[in-house]
Each structure stands twice: as C-alpha cells, then as structure tokens.
Amino acid sequence: MNKITFLGAGSTVFAKNVLGDCMMTESICDWEYALFDIDPKRLEESYKMLSNINKNSNGGKAKVVKYTDRKEALRGAKYVCNAIQVGGYEPCTVTDFEIPKKYGLRQTIGDTNGIGGIFRALRTIPVMLDFAKDMEEVCPDALFINYTNPMSMLTLAMGKATPIKTIGLCHSHQECIPGLFGRLGLPQDHLNYKIAGINHMAWLLEITRNGEDLYPLIKQKAKEGPVYDTYAEYRKFYRQIPQVEGEFSVTNHDDMVRFELMQKFGYYVTESSEHSAEYYPYFIKKNHPELIEQFNIPLDEYPRRCRIQIEDWEALAERLVNDENLTHTHSREYASGIINALETGTPYSFGGNVMNAGLIDNLPADCCVEVTCLANEGGIQPCHIGALPHQLAALNLRQIGVHQLAVDAALTGKKDYIYQAALLDPHASAELTIDEICAMVDDLIEAHGDWLPKYH
Numbered sequence: 001m002n003k004i005t006f007l008g009a010g011s012t013v014f015a016k017n018v019l020g021d022c023m024m025t026e027s028i029c030d031w032e033y034a035l036f037d038i039d040p041k042r043l044e045e046s047y048k049m050l051s052n053i054n055k056n057s058n059g060g061k062a063k064v065v066k067y068t069d070r071k072e073a074l075r076g077a078k079y080v081c082n083a084i085q086v087g088g089y090e091p092c093t094v095t096d097f098e099i100p101k102k103y104g105l106r107q108t109i110g111d112t113n114g115i116g117g118i119f120r121a122l123r124t125i126p127v128m129l130d131f132a133k134d135m136e137e138v139c140p141d142a143l144f145i146n147y148t149n150p151m152s153m154l155t156l157a158m159g160k161a162t163p164i165k166t167i168g169l170c171h172s173h174q175e176c177i178p179g180l181f182g183r184l185g186l187p188q189d190h191l192n193y194k195i196a197g198i199n200h201m202a203w204l205l206e207i208t209r210n211g212e213d214l215y216p217l218i219k220q221k222a223k224e225g226p227v228y229d230t231y232a233e234y235r236k237f238y239r240q241i242p243q244v245e246g247e248f249s250v251t252n253h254d255d256m257v258r259f260e261l262m263q264k265f266g267y268y269v270t271e272s273s274e275h276s277a278e279y280y281p282y283f284i285k286k287n288h289p290e291l292i293e294q295f296n297i298p299l300d301e302y303p304r305r306c307r308i309q310i311e312d313w314e315a316l317a318e319r320l321v322n323d324e325n326l327t328h329t330h331s332r333e334y335a336s337g338i339i340n341a342l343e344t345g346t347p348y349s350f351g352g353n354v355m356n357a358g359l360i361d362n363l364p365a366d367c368c369v370e371v372t373c374l375a376n377e378g379g380i381q382p383c384h385i386g387a388l389p390h391q392l393a394a395l396n397l398r399q400i401g402v403h404q405l406a407v408d409a410a411l412t413g414k415k416d417y418i419y420q421a422a423l424l425d426p427h428a429s430a431e432l433t434i435d436e437i438c439a440m441v442d443d444l445i446e447a448h449g450d451w452l453p454k455y456h
Helices: 012-023 040-057 070-074 088-102 114-138 151-161 171-184 215-224 232-237 256-265 290-294 301-320 335-344 390-412 415-424 426-431 434-451
Strands: 003-007 032-036 063-067 079-082 143-146 165-168 191-198 201-209 348-355 368-376 379-382
Touching (some): 003 012, 012 032, 012 040, 012 301, 012 335, 040 063, 079 114, 088 114, 114 143, 114 151, 114 415, 143 335, 151 165, 151 348, 151 368, 171 191, 171 348, 201 215, 201 390, 335 368, 335 379, 390 415, 415 426
Parallel strands (some): 003 032
Antiparallel strands (some): 191 201
16 A cells, blocks of 8 residues: 555654645655654644645545544554654653752653653653554555664664664754854855764764865864854754854854864764753763853753744644645655655765664664665665774764663663663763762652553
C-alpha cells in the first residue's frame, strides 16, 4: 500500500512541513497520509490543516485519513514518521528541569543529552518499542523515520531491540552551514563539506569553496568579526534569548559557546550554542555564574519556549487550522527527499542517524552516529567516514557511554544503569557528588511515577 503514517500528528507545524512537502512531491502526492495522535483535539486540527493543504496545493490528489487506532494507522504503511513527545511539557519536561535545579544543576534544553535527555529517553523508548511491535505485525518492511529526541538514544534503542529499519533525522546537520556562514557573512555557494559525529555533537570536519580550505578564514572571522544576527526575526517572533542589545560583536553574540569550542578543539560543532552549553562541563557552573553572561547561555530555555508556544497556539492555530485557503511551500525537511529517492531512484544526500557499524572507525560499533547518507533505489547507504580527530572522538565518547547505559536501563529495567548513565554525564558529574547524583535520580524516578517503567 502507498501509505505514509505520521505518529504524533498533533505536532501540527511539524506535520505541515513533513507531509506538506510529501504532497508536493510528484511521486508520492497521491498516497494515503495516515494521521495518529493520542490527543483527539490536536489530531483533528492537523487533519483539517492537511486537508486544506491537500485541496489547495495538491489538487486533492492525496487521501488524508485520521486514525484513533494506532495499529490501523500503521497497517500497510511503507513509511512511518515519528514526532511524539511522551509526557509533554507538563508534567514531564517541568519535572526534568525542576528536580535537577533543586540540586543546583541547571539546564538549557534538556531533551537530547544530560539528565533531561536520559529521562526523556527512559519514558519514550518503551513507547517506541510498542510502535515497533505493531509495525512488525502490520508493516514489517516500512522505514521508520524518527524525528523525536533524544535522537541518539532512541535510534540506538530501535537498532538494538527491533528489526525495524530506522533512520533518525535532525535539523542541526542541515542548519550548520547556513547558520555559521550567515553569522560570518561568508558566501554559501560552491561549498563542499564533511560533517560527522553523533547527533547534536557532529563536527564540521572539512569545508572548501572552489577547492580552497575555508577553515582558516572561518576561524579568523570568528575572532575578528563582524558577526551578524541572522536569526533576528526568529528571535523577535519567539522572544528568544539571548536578547543581545545592539549589533552583535565577537564578544557578544548568540553563538558564543560553539565559537569557544571551535577555538579550543579546532572544529565547529553542528548543534546550537544553547544546546551545546549543557553538553560539556565547561559553561554552566555553580561556582562561576559569570560564565552565563559571558557566553549568553539561556538557562531554562526549553521550558520558556514551551510556555510561549502554549500561549501563542490559539493565534497560530487560527492561521493554520482554520484557514480554508491554506497553501504550502516546500520546506527543508529531509523526509520527502528520502522517500522520493527510495521510490524513484533519484539520488538524495542527507545527514542521518544510524547504527555505527564501522562508519566512524574510532567510535563503538554499538552506538548511533550521524553521518552523510545517500538514498536511491538501492535503499539508504550511510557513508564511511574513517577516524575522527582524537579530541572530537573523545568528546563524542563522553556522551556515547551515557547513551548506551540509558538504553541498557530502558531495555533491561535495571535502575543501576540509570545511576551509571547520570554519573557519567559530563555536566552533572562536574557539578554534583556521587551521592547527589544518585539522590537526584531517585527523586526523578519517583516524580515521574507512571510515566516511567518500574525499575529494579
């Protein structure tokens, strides 16, 4: 059956971009688009929105169907997109932030690595494995396209515990070059580059323009400026911080953490400075509060964004859901390009999260890596990268150990693995004692209650 299923379809804006793109792709524009969400109101809103897009931008060629039965939504699907959030902003995201804060451990985003990422994985992996069990029964050959964080841990769990073909997609890979070159005012044509590592900690290993190595120029301009605010309108619309007053300078802009990491370790990292600030033990420190201002670190940023999105949803819904004339312009999401490549053989290159299996020589085979992949009629072929520079592999390995132990905890139900994952987290271990970390884990497990499996 020619069918794309979207799990977590109540993620309305995301569903618009992914499925709207698919509707505007000739090879799949007349397929069934199956929507499933546990929130009936958000499911209905996404159904209305996508039905309008189908009518106005696709001539009504697609079949948009909403499902309340997950297994029926999956039945016969060739592709399954996943964008769920288990536990939502309240209570789970609030819990992920407020309990560590009691111990003096502050976070910015808390959804991919660190303590917040560990607990998001622990409550999400069981749900993903339920998806996989259903898929084995009703669509065993489907490709599972995961957009949900924590990307590395979830993709690793799927790779270790299920036979379902899985690829993880994240925006940080595709936004890396436009963001960096936009800030530094560099031309973005005729570029060749290589990015590899792990999700949210992949590295811009090489970059050339017309054959010239651009890294010396990038590092020079990062030190000397000027630095441009390429996200000014985005920052204004989302009231995003840091709200830097006046024009950016080399000592006051929105990417201070990544520029510091590039200066010290030699390479630029894909994920944003607000995320990166909590992945390393250097930036958010109880005994050095001056670092927060120095590096423009937005503490509690993800809860703040969640509150803004909740407050602004009614106005946004009016524009998206209730506009019968709504149309869609193709976004930069990877999914439609991947599906089109697999269906037609038209080659498509993208950054994907996959099991390592020898792709990066000095990272473990049983971890999830982010590398360039090629999709065509033969399937998805991840590219062999070779060895990372030692300092980059070392930084990745700090997180990989946490990922592996969190997945071990989810797959075995053993609480000891949660303690060990938390104790290995670079940020937590730099701020708290062993006893404090273990007590914090106990408090988080208790506070999450029925959102977590029972651990022994």
